[in-house]
Amino acid sequence: MAPDTANTPNAAPRLSDEAVHDDGFLRDLWYFGALASEVKPGETLHREMLGEPILFGRTHDGSPFAMRDICPHRGILLSGGRMVQKDGESTVECPYHGWRFRKDGGCAAIPSLTADQAEAMDLSRIRVRSYPVHEAYGLIWIYIGADPDAPPAIEPPVLDLPEGARVKMVERETFNCHVDHAVIGLMDPAHIPFIHRQWWWRTEKSVYEKEKVFGPVERGFSMLPHRPSSNSFAYKALGAKPETEIRFQIPGLRTEYVKVGNSFFTGFTAVTPTNANSTAITIVVYWKHPVFDILPNFVLRKAITTFIRQDRDAVNAQQKGLAYKPKLMLIHDADVQAKWYYKLKQAWRKHRQTGEAFANPVKNATLRWRS
Ligand code: FES
Ligand SMILES: [Fe+2]
Incomplete structure (x- = not known):
């Protein structure tokens, strides 16, 4: 039998998972995230959405991405760091200890590791949540799913605009x-x-x-x-x-x-x-x-x-x-x-x-x- 906490004074209320997420926000949908013009190549942008910190970024060659704006090492905002281009790959570098993350959220480097330590460690197991994004007509859309690992359930919204329409x-x-x-x-x-x-x-x-x-x-x-x-x-x-x-x-x-x-x-x-x-x-x-x-x-x-x-x-x-x-x-x-x-x-x-x-x-x- 589940313990009855309801009658225990000072017991923290036990919330079901659903109640914890009962913030009235819908998930498994595409949200407008940022203007394309706000996210420049090689730069990042912090935004709070649905109560979550989100980093929007753009690789040096122009492709937009989004990830949770929290470093898995010690929780500082990754957007306080910078984007680094190395060996043709753009990564987000944490401002605190310089861990670097690829646009899909996978860890690319931990500078404090010696060569043999780095070799023995599977960095790809360290991940930041990444979000699917889509860019069209000057807007960057972000898919916020209930399950961080599930692919988008639907296609991004499409505005009924003529080809080449620009934000005025x-x-x-x-x-x-x-x-x-x-x-x-x-x-x-x-x-x-x-x-x-x-x-x-x-x-x-x-x-x-x-x-x-x-x-x-x-x-x-x-x-x-x-x-x-x-x-x-x-x-x-x-x-x-x-x-x-x-x-x-x-x-x-x-x-x-x-x-x-x-x-x-x-x-x-x-x-x-x-x-x-x-x-x-x-x-x-x-x-x-x-x-x-x-x-x-x-x-x-x-x-x-x-x-x-x-x-x-x-x-x-x-x-x-x-x-x-x-x-x-x-x-x-x-x-x-x-x-x-x-x-x-x-x-x-x-x-x-x-x-x-x-x-x-x-x-x-x-x-x-x-x-
Ligand atoms: S907090 Fe990000 S690398 Fe340490
Ligand atoms: Fe109004």
């Missing part, structure tokens, strides 16, 4: 909240007339009833191609009949596609957990459109930063209330996307735990709300 603008923000509140705060339509009240987007008078058609997409849902709200001055400025589609996919990937004839504007937002109380928002914009080409960059940048800071301030303010652990509500059509998000998370966990096929819980639906 990047904005970042940090929300002091769990990823769930960041995600549902960004997808929630009912806050728009309150949090984003500004003459060029929404005014009190421009609130009216909306009807939007949604459907399932791979590991997510889409607000299907539609003509954007005619109550938006910003969209009117684009000219002839734009068509928009907004996709959301777990873990927290939102992509807004605007197509106007042969031109396009794509805004990709990655909502990435740093840890339980902090979430990184990264907005990457691509376009081919004459209006955006002549528009001074600061105008668009100002629009993006205005929005994202309003969202940030709202969720940060919300934390003061959440600290009291109130019960929360999801109300009617305006909150259906939030419900889908939670259901998608549940379905993904079930799929990974049971091995059953992933069943997307989203069904075709027309949602109505006032915003």
